[in-house]
Amino acid sequence: MSPPSRVRVQRHPVHGVLLLDKPLGLSSNQALQKAKWLLRAEKAGHTGTLDPLATGVLPLCFGSATKFSQLHLQADKCYETVVRLGRVTSTGDAEGEVLREQAVNCTAGQVVEVLDRFMGPITQVPPMHSALKKDGKALYEYAREGVEVERAPRAVVIHDLDLLDMDLTGEAPFLRLAVRCSKGTYIRTLGEDIGAALGCGGHLAALRRTETGPFGLAQCLTLQALEAMTEAQRLACLMPAEVLVAGHAPVTLGADDAARFLSGLRRRGDWADAPAVAVFGEQPRAFLGTAHAKAGELIPGRLLSPIEIQQTLLQNNPSSSLETSQEALTS
Incomplete structure (x- = not known):
């Protein structure tokens, strides 16, 4: 068969x-x-x-x-996390092998004081169980082989660190935290470092990302x-690609300038200098790509192709005819 x-x-x-x-x-x-x-x-x-x-x-x-x-x-991130105190694991989270257990003897006041220490700019050593690469190989691959490699500390920023709940005396003592942080922050490392600072160790028991940008x-x-x-x-349910450049300064070009911009040509205008610009076509209204503006010139960055723009317009308005937009974007 x-x-x-x-x-x-x-x-x-x-x-x-x-x-x-x-x-x-x-x-x-x-x-x-x-x-x-x-x-x-x-x-x-x-x-x-x-x-x-x-x-x-x-x-x-x-x-x-x-x-x-x-x-x-590059966007800031927000998380809610549970740090299980008194237990250190090989991976820094609940999946790892338990390496040691310690009594939790800290007070609520000491927790608040330790959390304050982690506010603002801090340095972290990336965990071995991460996708960060060393010599072209992910750290977690070394970790699976039982190899630990040297990692340089990284500078990150903890913008907010709020204590939502805690239990220091139960069978499974924990802290539940809300974190707003810069890019590159390892919440697993943050949990381990907080546990170490409290003198009892800890690992991440749960993690939920609540915001990104x-x-x-x-x-x-x-x-x-x-x-x-x-x-x-x-x-x-799809949002347009331009939501990823919402913080860029918007510039709208007429049909002739839009077509030339899409071919990679700089355009001249009275634009203020800006390091990050989101560029749109006027007729039809469409996202064209990114640029930066300097000395009255709009300098192309990452661009959509005319076919991508046509497909997006058709996807968003399936009943429309794209003959006019095709001419505008390729003339």
């Missing part, structure tokens, strides 16, 4: 940003691949990983939006909700 044939998914161009509430137990890439399959998308990426034991806001980029996903890595949990969809939708409903 011949094996059953696999159903081949017909993929097509999809453009935009989907805000996913990543579930527990899936890696960021696994969550991305599920969403990509549901949308039948040709090209997809995400804007920074969440560990399998972490949940919460994970922006997924499709098509032309992947060109700007790196910009979002301008995006929050209220805007996110679960995979279960996405699965229950029709394909048209899923496409309607």
